[in-house]
Amino acid sequence: MKPLSDKKIRQLLKRFAWIYATCLSIPFLSALLTTKEQGQMLIIGIWPAASLLYFLAYRHLAHLFKYEINRHLAFTNHGGGTLAGALYSLAKLVLFAMAFMLLVSVNNS
Numbered sequence: 244m245k246p247l248s249d250k251k252i253r254q255l256l257k258r259f260a261w262i263y264a265t266c267l268s269i270p271f272l273s274a275l276l277t278t279k280e281q282g283q284m285l286i287i288g289i290w291p292a293a294s295l296l297y298f299l300a301y302r303h304l305a306h307l308f309k310y311e312i313n314r315h316l317a318f319t320n321h322g323g324g325t326l327a328g329a330l331y332s333l334a335k336l337v338l339f340a341m342a343f344m345l346l347v348s349v350n351n352s
Contacts, residue, residue, distance in 0.1 A: 249313050252304050253327075256317075259300050260327035263334070266293035294337040301331045 247255070269289055274282025305317035316323035320332070 246309070247307055249309050252307055252313075256301065256304055256325075256327040259297060259304070260325075260330045263293055263297040263330050264326075266290075266297075267333075290337055291341045294334040294341075297330065298334040298338060301327065301334070 266289055270282045270285035273285050301317075305314060308314040308317060317328060317331075319328075
């Protein structure tokens with residue numbers, strides 16, 4: 244497979260960021276159009292799955308950057324100020340929250 248240029252990687256990260264943002268908005272749209280409970284159930288189902296996929300895709304693509312400075316910026320706090328980087332931080336937060344909730348529920352039972 245031909246190596247991707249840094250510009251192409253940035254474009255892919257931006258595209259994945261918009262897809263992830265769309266996935267995050269689905270439960271809110273569902274809650275507006277249907278019941279609040281259905282929106283809450285979608286948050287529990289869609290957010291962790293979408294966050295895990297986005298987290299893994301972002302890490303894989305960011306490691307493909309040719310220049311070290313681009314890799315460094317991709318993994319700094321909030322991804323160097325880009326939408327993709329900010330959503331990467333959000334995905335980490337969602338995954339951490341889900342792991343914490345699982346840990347608490349296991350300790351309570």
